[in-house]
Amino acid sequence: MSVALREGVQRVEVTLRVTLAVLALGSGVYTYLGVRDLLNGNASIVFFAAVIYAVAVSVGIYAFWSFLMSFMPHVRDAKSRGLLFGCMLLGSLMIVAMSAWLNASALAGAAAIQQHLSIHVEKYTRDLDKAYRNGLAVQGLLPDIQMASARFAKLAESERGGSLTGTSGSGTVVQLLGQMSTQLMGLSQEVTQSAANQKTLFEQGSKQLERMRELVSDRGPINARIDAFGKDATALLGTITTLQQRSVAPAVKRAADGLASGFIAPAAGGRGNLADRQNAVVGKVAAAVTAQAATLSAAADKIVGLPPVEPARFQPLSSAEAVWVYAGDFLPSWAGAISIDLLPAVLVLILCVVHAGIRQEDAPAAEPSTTMTASELITALRLARDVDAESARGRSSAATEVLEALLDKKPGGPLRIATAD
Secondary structure: HHHHHHHHHHHHHHHHHHHHHHHHHHHHHHHHHHHHOOOOOOOOHHHHHHHEEEEEEHHHHHHHHHHHHHHHOOOOOOHHHHHHHHHHHHHHHHHHHHHHHHHHHHHHHHHHHHHHHHHHHHHHHHHHHHHHHHHHHHHHHHHHHHHHHHHHHHHHHHHOOOOOOOOOOOOOHHHHHHHHHHHHHHHHHHHHHHHHHHHHHHHHHHHHHHHHHHHHHOOOOOOOOHHHHHHHHHHHHHHHHHHHOOOOHHHHHHHHHHHHOOOOOOOOOOOOHHHHHHHHHHHHHHHHHHHHHHHHHHHHHHHHHOOOOOOOOOOOOOHHHHHOOOOOOOHHHHHHHHHHHHHHHHHHHHHHHHHHHHHHHHHHOOOOOOEEEEHHHHHHHHHHHHHHHHHHHOOOOOHHHHHHHOOOOOOOOOOEEEEOO
């Protein structure tokens, strides 16, 4: 099995090197695309700076994984291998820091910016609708204003026939009621006109939003689309602000307060008890005007108290920033960007496992044997020389017995020498 593993390692050696080179080159290309969008200045300088950075990343990745593939599979002791694993972890983090996030920017940067624009379109749509609703809220007071104006007009018409004071004509009461009706009618016309203005502004903002949606779905260069989107966003912010400024709710509140506080009862112009009747009717008109003014003022005050719309200004993002901000939405792109840099780690681990298997297969089987320390070996060699010397003189029996005692500790077993620490 160890022979097959060795042959397998030799066969894939070229494949490993080519694969590592291709992965490093691919990472360098995407790093170049990512870093190019981050640099500003002269086009030539940006190009060369991005190329140099990408080449440095590719060379660094290739050298780092080549070192680990060459050394880690052959390290046996746990401490050294643990240190190499720590180096691999540190190097992997550095590769992610200098390359992987730029790869993710190149892979998903345009999509992340497009999502950024889409989110702002949704926010601006809500802000425009809310500002328009706040502006139209005052239209809910229009029926009350028109009804109050019509009521005062009818009372004035009735008074011409003497239904209030008992005396027909166009005297003090008729003039007062007509004045109140005219004021309320003018206020209703102002509210009606504000609805038309609000609608015009809303349509203008809707057109701006439509252009912004087209920029989001367009397939043109992303930088040009960001610039155009920013211009439309600024114009839309102005439209929303104008919508809120042109609300007539504050004007209605002031007019309602003015009806009561600015009410001046005219002097009765009749003679005798007619003047008393006119004063009585004028008092009732004043009470009615005060009640109507309080109702309109309270309703207008609620509208004025609505929280204003505060749309956020559009902040353009670079592709790298957009990928970071919306990283959770682009996990597959992040996974691909990191994998292209860290895939060689899997190859390193495979080599470690294969070489461990080769060493295990090549290890000699454990056999019963006699071990000797270095000192025992030296003694045996010395005795062997003595045996040779004595055998020449015919006196080998004693030395031979001692040598056999040292070497024949386990009869029939091969001699193994164990070095002493």
